[in-house]
Amino acid sequence: MNLAARFEIEDAVKLPRSGAFVLAPNHYTEIDPVVMGVVAWKLGRLPRFLAKASLFDIPVVGALLRSSGQIPVARGGSARGKGPVQAAERLAREGGGVIVYPEGSLTRDPNLWPMRGKSGAVRIALEQGIPVIPAAHWGAQQLMGRYSKRISLFPRKTIRVKIGDPVDLSAFEGRPLDSATLAEATAVVMDDITALLEDIRGEKAPEKRWNPADHDQHETGRFEG
Incomplete structure (x- = not known):
């Protein structure tokens, strides 16, 4: 990755150097997990992800995922092994960090702006x-386009990254974690991510965030992550 891209990381000091946290980035290319994994590693934190449980059944790959502390999650959100809830508890107890993409899959916004988020990141944080x-981050699409499987290594690309302040979720503390509360808290997280991306791109995001539910079922099913 260092040969393929140079990383310009703004406000790196805002990533906690110790203690548990959830890192919530935007998601628009298949190579994003590698990009943010490199960023976390450069900033001195071991990157951990919520990964599809089926990956843990692949020889060698599964062993590497388990040994590096990745968290298996089965399709539909059910747990495998310790499961995401137990893994989050361990994360908090051990002071680790996990990278969770609130969008759940690659954004379907035509211009790669963040779309409506899902509740995984805020549920872990609030619980x-x-x-x-x-x-x-912005620039990874030059390495690998959305839905592409091909990497463009040359010429060397620039990936800009901006870390934000912790999301203010104080309004949701002590409230029942029902669907309404989680949706409201997730929208706050998505607003903060979008604002960071606006700064990097130097332009404004659409006033209305892309919502897959507003589009036909064929499109939603085709790109389900």
Whole structure:
């Protein structure tokens, strides 16, 4: 990755150097997990992800995922092994960090702006009392386009990253974690991520965030992550 891209990381000091946290970045290419994994590593934190449980059944790959502390999650959100809830508890207890993409899959916004988020990041944060750190990056699409499987290594690309302040979720503390509360809290996280991306791109995002539910079922099913 260092040969393929140079990383310009703004406000790197905002990523906690110790203690548990959820890092919540935007998601628009298949290579994003590698990009944010490199960013976390450069900033001195071991990157952990919520990964599809089926990946843990692949020889060698599964062993590497388990040994590096990745968290298996089965399709539909059910748990495998310790499961995401137990893993989050361990994360908080051990002071680790996990990278969770609130969008759940690659954004379907035509211009790669963040779309409507899902509740995984805020649920972990609110249940465990740990901060959500928003982040945005831009430039990975030059390495690998959305839905592409091909990497463009030359010429060397520039990936800009901006780390935000912890999302203020104080308004939701002590409230029942029902669907309404989680949706409202997730919208706050997505607003912060979008604002960071606006700064990087130097332009304004659409006033209305892309919502897959507003589009036909064929499109939603085709790109389900």
